[in-house]
Amino acid sequence: MNPHPIEDHMVLMSQLYPAAYSQIIPQQEQVNLLELNFGSEHKLESERKDRLASELGLDPRQVAVWFQNRRARWKNKKLEEEYSTLKKLHDSTILEKCRLETEVLKLKEQLSEAEKEIQGLLERADRASSSNSPSSSQSMEAVDPPFLGEFGVEPYDDHVFYINGMDEWIYI
DNA sequence: CCGCGGTGCTAGTTACATCA
DNA sequence: ATGATGTAACTAGCACCGCG
Numbered sequence: 397m398n399p400h401p402i403e404d405h406m407v408l409m410s411q412l413y414p415a416a417y418s419q420i421i422p423q424q425e426q427v428n429l430l431e432l433n434f435g436s437e438h439k440l441e442s443e444r445k446d447r448l449a450s451e452l453g454l455d456p457r458q459v460a461v462w463f464q465n466r467r468a469r470w471k472n473k474k475l476e477e478e479y480s481t482l483k484k485l486h487d488s489t490i491l492e493k494c495r496l497e498t499e500v501l502k503l504k505e506q507l508s509e510a511e512k513e514i515q516g517l518l519e520r521a522d523r524a525s526s527s528n529s530p531s532s533s534q535s536m537e538a539v540d541p542p543f544l545g546e547f548g549v550e551p552y553d554d555h556v557f558y559i560n561g562m563d564e565w566i567y568i
Numbered sequence: 569c570c571g572c573g574g575t576g577c578t579a580g581t582t583a584c585a586t587c588a
Numbered sequence: 589a590t591g592a593t594g595t596a597a598c599t600a601g602c603a604c605c606g607c608g
Contacts, residue, residue: 461597464577
């Protein structure tokens with residue numbers, strides 16, 4: 397196929413009807429007018445098609461085909477833009493996911509450390525209570541509460557602690 | 569209500585020129 | 589010379605509408 401059928405069509409028409417085509421509309425002007433019309437409305441009703449065709453000196457069928465192809469190009473471009481937007485969103489979401497996973501790992505490490513500390517404190521408390529009192533049936537009542545507080549761990553009741561800075565309750 | 573023809577649409581394809 | 593790209597034109601299939 398010829399890539400410039402509009403131009404060829406006009407050459408043919410100017411040969412057939414030299415009077416009517418004494419002033420040939422440049423191809424760029426034709427495209428400009430078509431683009432202008434496409435910009436105002438993508439659909440082409442029959443009346444507008446015929447009017448455009450006569451303004452441009454083209455077959456109405458050519459105008460219809462031009463609009464069909466132009467719509468296809470417009471749709472492709474829109475899809476590409478949508479894809480690009482979604483890809484950017486996807487990439488930033490993946491990045492945020494990685495960041496959050498790293499943070500979870502860090503927090504788990506902190507939690508593990510805190511649990512170790514608590515375990516150590518409990519063992520110390522046990523040793524202290526058993527040495528202070530001959531009765532092993534005694535509970536945590538024997539432990540001095542401020543002792544735990546200095547490590548940022550506050551006793552809530554006998555077996556529940558609130559860890560400062562971690563916003564988390566530990567049940568033992 | 570139904571079938572039919574006309575029209576316009578989309579999606580996919582073809583043919584060809586142009587360009588890197 | 590060649591592969592990628594852009595574009596006019598075509599085709600098939602579908603939907604809608606008016607008419608008899």
